Amino acid sequence: MGRTAERTEWGGRRDLRFAIVGAGMAGILSAIRLKEAGLTDFTVYEKADRLGGTWRENTYPGLACDVPSHLYSYSFALTPELSRRYSPGGEIQGYLERVARDYEVDRHMRFGDEVACCELATGRWRLETAAGHRDEVDVVIAATGVLHHPRLPEIDGLDDFEGAMFHSSRWDHEVPLDGARIGIIGTGSTAVQIASALVDRAAKLSLFQRTAQWVLQQENPPYTRDDRAAFRQNPAQLTELHETLSHLFGVFANAIVDADSPEMEMIADACRANLEDNVRDPELRERLRPDYRAACKRLVVSPDFYEAIQRPNAELVTEGIERIESAGVRTREGRLHELDVLVLATGFKVDAFMRPMAVVGRDGQTLEHLWSARPNAYLSISIPGFPNFFMLNGPNGPVGNFSLIEVAELQMAYIMQLVERLRSGACREISATREAMEQFEAARVEAAKKTVWMTGCRSWYLDDRGIPATWPWSFDRFRAEMRAPEPTAFEYR
Numbered sequence: 231m232g233r234t235a236e237r238t239e240w241g242g243r244r245d246l247r248f249a250i251v252g253a254g255m256a257g258i259l260s261a262i263r264l265k266e267a268g269l270t271d272f273t274v275y276e277k278a279d280r281l282g283g284t285w286r287e288n289t290y291p292g293l294a295c296d297v298p299s300h301l302y303s304y305s306f307a308l309t310p311e312l313s314r315r316y317s318p319g320g321e322i323q324g325y326l327e328r329v330a331r332d333y334e335v336d337r338h339m340r341f342g343d344e345v346a347c348c349e350l351a352t353g354r355w356r357l358e359t360a361a362g363h364r365d366e367v368d369v370v371i372a373a374t375g376v377l378h379h380p381r382l383p384e385i386d387g388l389d390d391f392e393g394a395m396f397h398s399s400r401w402d403h404e405v406p407l408d409g410a411r412i413g414i415i416g417t418g419s420t421a422v423q424i425a426s427a428l429v430d431r432a433a434k435l436s437l438f439q440r441t442a443q444w445v446l447q448q449e450n451p452p453y454t455r456d457d458r459a460a461f462r463q464n465p466a467q468l469t470e471l472h473e474t475l476s477h478l479f480g481v482f483a484n485a486i487v488d489a490d491s492p493e494m495e496m497i498a499d500a501c502r503a504n505l506e507d508n509v510r511d512p513e514l515r516e517r518l519r520p521d522y523r524a525a526c527k528r529l530v531v532s533p534d535f536y537e538a539i540q541r542p543n544a545e546l547v548t549e550g551i552e553r554i555e556s557a558g559v560r561t562r563e564g565r566l567h568e569l570d571v572l573v574l575a576t577g578f579k580v581d582a583f584m585r586p587m588a589v590v591g592r593d594g595q596t597l598e599h600l601w602s603a604r605p606n607a608y609l610s611i612s613i614p615g616f617p618n619f620f621m622l623n624g625p626n627g628p629v630g631n632f633s634l635i636e637v638a639e640l641q642m643a644y645i646m647q648l649v650e651r652l653r654s655g656a657c658r659e660i661s662a663t664r665e666a667m668e669q670f671e672a673a674r675v676e677a678a679k680k681t682v683w684m685t686g687c688r689s690w691y692l693d694d695r696g697i698p699a700t701w702p703w704s705f706d707r708f709r710a711e712m713r714a715p716e717p718t719a720f721e722y723r
């Protein structure tokens with residue numbers, strides 16, 4: 231049952247107790263940073279039976295990081311042992327497990343314990359888990375993920391299918407794939423990775439495309455034994471590589487918020503060249519050609535998707551799905567695509583964040599009510615009226631083809647500065663002011679209208695109003711903003 235933190239106070243300094251919700255990449259990071267700061271009174275609540283978040287949940291064939299994995303690594307825990315430029319998913323899961331162990335934060339984790347409710351009561355957060363465990367903490371860090379709650383397609387007859395059917399993040403490894411007739415609904419990064427991985431195993435692979443994607447061709451070479459030995463001998467080389475990649479992807483991130491930048495044009499040219507050079511059949515090429523600008527939707531990165539979809543046993547189906555039937559997928563022109571396996575690579579409910587967890591802030595205000603139109607937070611970290619409740623990878627943060635680890639590290643460094651104010655005794659409660667939140671949001675929405683995400687495509691970046699729910703400025707600006715909290719943006723009590 232819930233423990234009451236021992237709270238000593240002297241010279242204004244306070245001992246603080248923390249709850250971190252979620253043991254994915256961001257929860258592990260939070261735990262490490264707290265521990266490094268000497269704040270060891272914390273529990274990481276994880277509803278699953280293992281850490282890893284995204285990389286535990288997604289085990290589909292072909293899963294790989296789509297930014298170079300030396301960038302998709304904690305800056306303080308770079309590893310020489312990566313097998314490829316873009317690590318396979320299992321390797322990232324192994325990496326996260328190892329880091330949690332090395333930094334001895336795994337022992338703070340409670341698995342199989344979903345936080346159901348967080349309620350502010352007399353300046354502290356009372357937590358209750360689905361299993362009935364209670365805790366009381368000074369600070370909550372919500373590291374509950376974005377691409378976490380599977381989104382199923384709204385297609386008639388979904389339940390009628392008699393073959394094996396599952397969402398890409400709930401892969402059923404019992405289902406035989408060799409020689410099977412496999413259908414994939416969706417054409418985002420996940421669908422493309424699965425298609426490339428399975429085309430040689432399937433008797434027939436049908437990819438049901440609603441929207442064509444721009445595909446950036448990137449080779450995925452292995453690191454040789456010599457490469458890894460060199461990294462081991464010279465760790466500075468790893469740091470240099472991380473920094474170079476961070477700079478390069480920073481340029482990319484800057485480009486995507488400026489639809490007319492020369493870098494954006496270079497990216498578009500590279501995608502066009504991939505399509506023109508690598509798809510032979512002009513009719514197929516046109517069906518694969520998007521009718522919107524590159525990077526309006528998340529760019530798909532793949533070494534070999536066009537090669538895969540041109541295999542004799544592969545079919546790109548663009549007729550539109552009429553309904554799912556017991557034997558397969560019927561498309562609008564009346565054809566039945568008979569299938570043994572149907573994979574729903576249809577993405578995630580990206581506006582759920584920590585919900586369904588109930589969060590009740592000051593004066594009984596609920597997050598559910600506050601976010602009933604759409605989720606919102608100051609700098610995606612703090613919510614007015616929800617003091618000492620901070621989020622990593624929260625609403626409207628940076629998204630795109632770069633490392634969310636880098637984003638989370640910057641956010642956590644910012645949060646730690648707020649935590650230091652609490653620890654120093656300067657105040658007992660911190661949350662963004664309503665004015666700061668409103669000004670930030672108004673500026674964000676205006677800036678978002680000028681980004682490439684608003685140039686005429688339908689994507690998961692867009693909210694219910696069609697406004698990109700993302701950080702709309704450059705990555706340099708994000709870094710600068712994360713350097714230190716603006717004192718007037720916060721209310722201290």
Ligand SMILES: Cc1cc2nc3c(=O)[nH]c(=O)nc-3n(C[C@H](O)[C@H](O)[C@H](O)COP(=O)(O)OP(=O)(O)OC[C@H]3O[C@@H](n4cnc5c(N)ncnc54)[C@H](O)[C@@H]3O)c2cc1C
Nearest residue numbers: 252254255256276277283284295296344345374375633634
């Ligand atoms: C297929 C796929 C590929 C991706 N590839 C990349 C990539 O190449 N580069 C990149 O930067 N990003 C990528 N991402 C994004 C990826 O989600 C992030 O990089 C990162 O893993 C997010 O970490 P997180 O800790 O914020 O969230 P998550 O990994 O989602 O972890 C959240 C954790 O919180 C737990 N949790 C949630 N609610 C509760 C609760 N109430 N109580 C207890 N526990 C709870 C969940 O079980 C989960 O373990 C990818 C995502 C997907 C789905």
